[in-house]
Amino acid sequence: xxxxxxxxGGLVEPGGSLRLxxxxxxxxxxxxxxxxxxxxxxxxxxxVSIIGGTSGDTESADSVKDRFTISRDNSxxxxxxxxxxxxxxxxxxxxxxxxxxxxxxxGTLVTVSS
Amino acid sequence: xxxxxxxxxxxPVTLGQPASISCRSSQSLVHSDxxxxxxxxxxxxxxxxxxxxxxxxxxFSGVPDRFSAGGAGxxxxxxxxxxxxxxxxxxxxxxxxxFPRTFGQxxxxxxx
Numbered sequence: 001x002x003x004x005x006x007x008x009g010g011l012v013e014p015g016g017s018l019r020l021x022x023x024x025x026x027x028x029x030x031x032x033x034x035x036x037x038x039x040x041x042x043x044x045x046x047x048v049s050i051i052g053g054t055s056g057d058t059e060s061a062d063s064v065k066d067r068f069t070i071s072r073d074n075s076x077x078x079x080x081x082x083x084x085x086x087x088x089x090x091x092x093x094x095x096x097x098x099x100x101x102x103x104x105x106x107g108t109l110v111t112v113s114s
Numbered sequence: 115x116x117x118x119x120x121x122x123x124x125x126p127v128t129l130g131q132p133a134s135i136s137c138r139s140s141q142s143l144v145h146s147d148x149x150x151x152x153x154x155x156x157x158x159x160x161x162x163x164x165x166x167x168x169x170x171x172x173x174f175s176g177v178p179d180r181f182s183a184g185g186a187g188x189x190x191x192x193x194x195x196x197x198x199x200x201x202x203x204x205x206x207x208x209x210x211x212x213f214p215r216t217f218g219q220x221x222x223x224x225x226x
Contacts, residue, residue: 035215045155045163045206047215059213095162101153101208102174104162 002026002103004096009108016086016112022079022096022105030054030074033099036081038092039107048094049081064090086112116141116209120218126226133194135221137207142187144211151210154183154192157220158203166192166205199225 008020020036036048049060049070058070069082079096091112096105117140127133143150152170155163165174167183170190180195194201204220 044204044220045208045217047208047217050213050215061214100165100168101155101163101210102165102168104164107162 002098004098004103004105006094006096006105006108009094009110011111011113012086013114014086014088014112017082017084018086018110019083020081020094020096020108020110024077024079024096027098029072029077034070034072034079035097035099035101036068036070036079037095037097037104038090038110039095040089040092043092046092051079053099083110086110088112115214116143116212116216118207118209118216118218120205120207120221123219123221125221125223127194127197127223128226129199130196133197133201133223135192135205135207135223137185137190137192137218139188139190139209141212143209144187149211150186152185152190153208153210155206155208156201156203157206163206194223197223197225 003025005023012018032053035050038046038048051058051070051072067085071080093107093109095107119138121136143152150170153168154166156166157163166177171183182193185191204222206220207218
């Protein structure tokens with residue numbers, strides 16, 4: 001059974017940093033690209049970043065470029081999102097998502113507020 | 115960026131009646147590899163989205179056959195033949211043909 005178990009998140013002040021983690025199981029993690037998608041309170045879905053399976057190639061939304069870094073550790077089946085210079089508008093539930101948007105983590109809330 | 119436009123944004127439906135959601139993209143979603151990476155997702159309140167269809171009309175595992183999807187190029191449709199209570203929530207189309215990936219605004223399906 002595919003599982004994506006997220007951790008991290010919480011309350012942080014504007015300008016602060018946070019790291020999200022996602023532990024994958026039930027599939028050959030290294031073979032698949034992985035995404036982060038977020039959803040602001042009461043809002044729709046916004047794609048954040050993607051990382052290739054073995055290449056490690058990344059793409060990110062302009063709204064987070066140069067502030068957020070997606071990474072992975074295939075030896076540990078782990079996906080990460082390092083979020084720096086956080087802004088109020090980054091407040092959202094963040095989801096770890098499989099390559100085909102077929103599997104989603106449970107989501108973790110990031111609140112940026114003073 | 116590819117803009118995904120869904121209509122309607124709200125769809126009150128009677129149980130057992132059909133429902134239909136349209137999704138239009140601002141650019142063709144045909145990838146250079148020949149595939150069209152258009153997916154449909156369903157999100158119930160308080161839950162993560164779940165995949166319904168990928169590459170326009172490929173039904174994901176466990177999706178009931180009362181759901182169908184189709185379209186081509188820039189115009190796509192999701193249909194529910196007979197709405198059931200568990201179908202309430204928000205439906206999103208999304209494209210994974212180009213970066214950045216983009217989602218429609220969402221269509222809220224509720225029971226009348």
